[in-house]
Amino acid sequence: xxxxxxxxxxxxxxESSDVIxxxxxxxxxxxxxxxxxxxxxxxxxxxxxxxxxxxxxxFGITDIHLIAKDKGALEPTIxxxxxxxxxxxxxxxxxxxx
Amino acid sequence: xxxxxxxxPAMIQQGGIYGADSILLDLEDAVALNQKDSxxxxxxxxxxxxxxxxTEVCVRINNLNxxxxxxxxEEIVPLQPSAIRYPKTEYPVEIVNLIRIIEKIEDKHxxxxxxxxxxxxxxxxxxxxxxxxxxxxxxxxxxxxxxxQDLTSDMDIVYTPDGTGIDFARKRIVMAAKASHIDVLDxxxxxxxxxxxxxxxxxxAKKIGFTGKAVINPRQIxxxxxxxxxxxxxxxxxxxxxxEFRTNSVAGIGVFAIDGKMIDAPVxxxxxxxxxxxxxxxxxxxxxxx
Numbered sequence: 612x613x614x615x616x617x618x619x620x621x622x623x624x625x626e627s628s629d630v631i632x633x634x635x636x637x638x639x640x641x642x643x644x645x646x647x648x649x650x651x652x653x654x655x656x657x658x659x660x661x662x663x664x665x666x667x668x669x670f671g672i673t674d675i676h677l678i679a680k681d682k683g684a685l686e687p688t689i690x691x692x693x694x695x696x697x698x699x700x701x702x703x704x705x706x707x708x709x
Numbered sequence: 710x711x712x713x714x715x716x717x718p719a720m721i722q723q724g725g726i727y728g729a730d731s732i733l734l735d736l737e738d739a740v741a742l743n744q745k746d747s748x749x750x751x752x753x754x755x756x757x758x759x760x761x762x763x764t765e766v767c768v769r770i771n772n773l774n775x776x777x778x779x780x781x782x783e784e785i786v787p788l789q790p791s792a793i794r795y796p797k798t799e800y801p802v803e804i805v806n807l808i809r810i811i812e813k814i815e816d817k818h819x820x821x822x823x824x825x826x827x828x829x830x831x832x833x834x835x836x837x838x839x840x841x842x843x844x845x846x847x848x849x850x851x852x853x854x855x856x857x858q859d860l861t862s863d864m865d866i867v868y869t870p871d872g873t874g875i876d877f878a879r880k881r882i883v884m885a886a887k888a889s890h891i892d893v894l895d896x897x898x899x900x901x902x903x904x905x906x907x908x909x910x911x912x913x914a915k916k917i918g919f920t921g922k923a924v925i926n927p928r929q930i931x932x933x934x935x936x937x938x939x940x941x942x943x944x945x946x947x948x949x950x951x952x953e954f955r956t957n958s959v960a961g962i963g964v965f966a967i968d969g970k971m972i973d974a975p976v977x978x979x980x981x982x983x984x985x986x987x988x989x990x991x992x993x994x995x996x997x998x999x
Contacts, residue, residue, distance in 0.1 A: 628719035688751065
């Protein structure tokens with residue numbers, strides 16, 4: 612059984628080689644709305660989307676509004692920032708003081 | 710050793726190209742309290758993916774007294790960086806606890822207990838008082854370091870470029886490392902615009918026995934290397950000492966002179982250390998007469 616975001620969350624920065632993810636909860640059965648803005652959209656937009664979809668699948672997320680602003684992040688960074696944003700949006704922020 | 714903030718992907722992904730002997734991916738003081746989770750996941754992913762070439766990679770975790778230390782270990786230990794750096798070590802029992810947790814995680818992942826080492830950071834007055842016990846008791850500790858900024862803060866004194874306030878601590882920490890036959894790394898020099906001060910402090914650190922120094926900016930690396938790398942003249946002299954010692958020892962002579970200066974075992978030991986630092990193969994023993 613999947614989980615969907617409970618709270619708005621973000622992770623990452625606007626620095627070069629980084630990406631910032633913003634997540635908003637949406638009503639049930641709204642589906643996934645993904646908006647990607649990237650300095651390398653034409654070259655890597657497809658693989659970026661694939662990473663996002665795989666990560667959402669991994670967490671079983673079906674309903675989400677996700678905005679990504681990418682400044683040329685590598686795959687491990689994209690995955691790390693997205694995983695962080697998802698975990699935060701699920702309200703599982705163990706070991707983090709916010 | 711170059712400190713790299715654990716939440717900075719641009720710096721981490723270039724960690725292997727700065728020319729440092731080792732890098733330290735920092736989950737502790739370089740990461741804001743509300744970004745600890747983010748940095749931990751980023752460092753974990755980078756360790757899995759990025760090629761750091763022949764640069765040794767260490768990770769500084771948070772102290773186990775904080776809510777972050779245990780989650781740090783759970784994410785980082787399975788990836789077995791060269792070393793875990795443990796901050797603000799004050800008592801040997803903390804290392805006992807740290808090793809117990811590390812080994813439990815290693816067992817869970819079917820990893821050996823003898824690959825990843827531990828660097829204990831001495832950053833408080835209590836740590837300085839207990840440093841020999843910390844340095845000498847544990848096989849997994851292969852280096853200790855002094856953390857100058859935290860130490861001066863703990864001592865309620867101001868860090869000064871001449872290092873007066875932490876001089877006793879530096880020397881005590883060096884002596885504990887030497888007695889335990891492990892490496893000892895000096896603290897960072899915080900002013901990245903003061904190359905003269907950096908060189909002076911590094912020369913002093915080398916003089917009193919440190920085997921390396923931490924840096925906070927890649928541009929400080931060359932000066933550290935220049936100071937710690939033996940000069941060509943030192944290498945030539947060391948090679949000659951070791952070669953002549955070996956020739957003489959075959960003939961049963963233990964003490965001799967080169968250019969009017971007495972050469973005995975301690976001098977030879979120091980010469981061998983210089984050749985090892987320079988990655989120079991020691992000269993062979995001559996064949997004894999039949």
